[in-house]
Amino acid sequence: MLTIESFYSELAAIMEVDEVLPESVLSEFIEWDSLTVLSVIAMVHKQHGLRLHASDLKGLETAQDLCRFIEDRRGN
Amino acid sequence: MNLTFHNRAITGLLVVVPSHERKFVDEMANFNFPPARSLKLKQVMGYDTHRLVDGPVCASDLAGRGLRHLFKNRALQREDIDALVVVTQSPDYLMPPTSSIIQGCLGLKQDMFCMDISQGCAGFLMGLYQAFLLLDQPAIRKVVLVNVDVLSRRVSKQDRNSYPLIGDAASIAIVERSDDPSPIHASLKMDGSRSRALMIPAGGFKEPSTPETAVLEEDSEGNLRARDHLRMDGSAVFNFVQVEVPPMIEALLRTAGATREEVDYFLFHQPNRFMLQKLAEAMNVPEAKMPNNVVEHYGNSSGVTIPVAIAHNLRERLMTGTVRACLAGFGVGLTWASMLMKLGPLRFCDLIDFPETVC
Numbered sequence: 205m206l207t208i209e210s211f212y213s214e215l216a217a218i219m220e221v222d223e224v225l226p227e228s229v230l231s232e233f234i235e236w237d238s239l240t241v242l243s244v245i246a247m248v249h250k251q252h253g254l255r256l257h258a259s260d261l262k263g264l265e266t267a268q269d270l271c272r273f274i275e276d277r278r279g280n
Numbered sequence: 281m282n283l284t285f286h287n288r289a290i291t292g293l294l295v296v297v298p299s300h301e302r303k304f305v306d307e308m309a310n311f312n313f314p315p316a317r318s319l320k321l322k323q324v325m326g327y328d329t330h331r332l333v334d335g336p337v338c339a340s341d342l343a344g345r346g347l348r349h350l351f352k353n354r355a356l357q358r359e360d361i362d363a364l365v366v367v368t369q370s371p372d373y374l375m376p377p378t379s380s381i382i383q384g385c386l387g388l389k390q391d392m393f394c395m396d397i398s399q400g401c402a403g404f405l406m407g408l409y410q411a412f413l414l415l416d417q418p419a420i421r422k423v424v425l426v427n428v429d430v431l432s433r434r435v436s437k438q439d440r441n442s443y444p445l446i447g448d449a450a451s452i453a454i455v456e457r458s459d460d461p462s463p464i465h466a467s468l469k470m471d472g473s474r475s476r477a478l479m480i481p482a483g484g485f486k487e488p489s490t491p492e493t494a495v496l497e498e499d500s501e502g503n504l505r506a507r508d509h510l511r512m513d514g515s516a517v518f519n520f521v522q523v524e525v526p527p528m529i530e531a532l533l534r535t536a537g538a539t540r541e542e543v544d545y546f547l548f549h550q551p552n553r554f555m556l557q558k559l560a561e562a563m564n565v566p567e568a569k570m571p572n573n574v575v576e577h578y579g580n581s582s583g584v585t586i587p588v589a590i591a592h593n594l595r596e597r598l599m600t601g602t603v604r605a606c607l608a609g610f611g612v613g614l615t616w617a618s619m620l621m622k623l624g625p626l627r628f629c630d631l632i633d634f635p636e637t638v639c
Contacts, residue, residue: 234314234316234317235317235320237313237317237501238440238441238501238514239317239320239321239324239325241515242514242515242518242554243324245515245518245519246518246522246558249519249522250561255519255523256515257515257516257519258514258515259515262500
């Protein structure tokens with residue numbers, strides 16, 4: 205079950221910031237690089253049972269886009 | 281596929297690593313990334329020290345150093361070697377085989393079996409399978425299994441995906457028949473449709489090396505590498521390992537009728553600490569049972585990392601006792617392989633340096 209709040213707090217933990225908002229632009233985080241992408245892939249698999257490839261994340265602009273992408277993939 | 285072997289054992293293990301220690305922190309300036317992010321990478325992946333060859337050191341040099349050490353210390357006699365299996369992705373030449381080069385350099389007998397296997401991170405398992413099969417022949421009593429790679433010579437210094445983790449090393453495992461009839465269970469799967477996830481595009485017959493293939497190109501993240509260099513689709517490889525390896529181990533243990541608790545050590549290929557921690561987590565195996573410290577001390581030397589993990593972590597135990605070990609290798613091919621076997625007591629289990637000058 206993808207709970208929206210926990211998803212944003214997990215993202216914040218990975219990026220080592222206090223808060224990630226739905227409208228936050230992913231590429232504007234200093235931490236947004238290949239290592240972070242890998243951590244997000246690992247987190248999404250562990251929490252949501254879904255396998256992402258780094259290229260899936262390329263076209264996503266905001267944290268909300270990422271959240272919606274995962275929901276769509278899971279067929280929610 | 282499932283494989284089963286009987287009456288086979290590793291009786292000695294030697295690892296050779298280049299003496300020159302390189303530090304990740306000294307190499308960070310080569311990468312197109314902010315130092316703070318590279319330090320974060322260091323912390324997560326376990327990058328610290330890696331051992332790389334200096335200059336034109338070849339696979340046969342590292343392997344020759346190890347074999348001469350064994351001859352000198354009377355741990356192995358030249359005339360006892362009935363088969364030499366060399367597993368490498370970095371052969372001295374496209375032809376002849378590196379095993380033939382080593383046989384010639386060391387003056388081994390003609391009455392023997394030399395062969396090369398082109399395999400990478402699953403290479404220790406693939407080499408053991410081949411060694412076990414060769415021992416079906418009564419004329420073959422002792423197989424010397426060499427795993428060796430000097431891939432740092434084909435990794436771009438400006439590729440933060442691959443350079444921080446690469447390591448060079450050789451291992452020599454002596455494989456013989458044993459009196460222990462208890463089955464050794466093993467498994468192997470291969471998927472060539474994903475073979476391009478890990479490759480060196482240029483330098484073979486398909487795409488010969490030219491001045492153009494040596495030109496550095498920048499990828500979307502800022503890494504610079506040429507077509508002559510090793511390249512890895514990091515997230516595809518990460519997913520491959522996390523998806524394929526845990527069910528393979530589960531099936532292996534089920535076939536063997538063993539539980540996770542009955543396995544003393546999970547000695548897996550060592551790509552980086554992060555990947556091994558995620559595997560341990562997914563398999564519900566305590567980290568103490570799955571060493572992940574090879575990359576931080578030596579780097580990832582492809583098919584040699586399992587022998588390095590054994591020599592670095594288990595030397596004392598294996599010189600006197602026996603452990604039940606689950607081995608697994610995964611990578612180039614793509615290939616994934618695993619085996620449940622008893623290790624030890626070994627007649628020798630050492631890790632030696634390769635001097636900086638070619639011997």
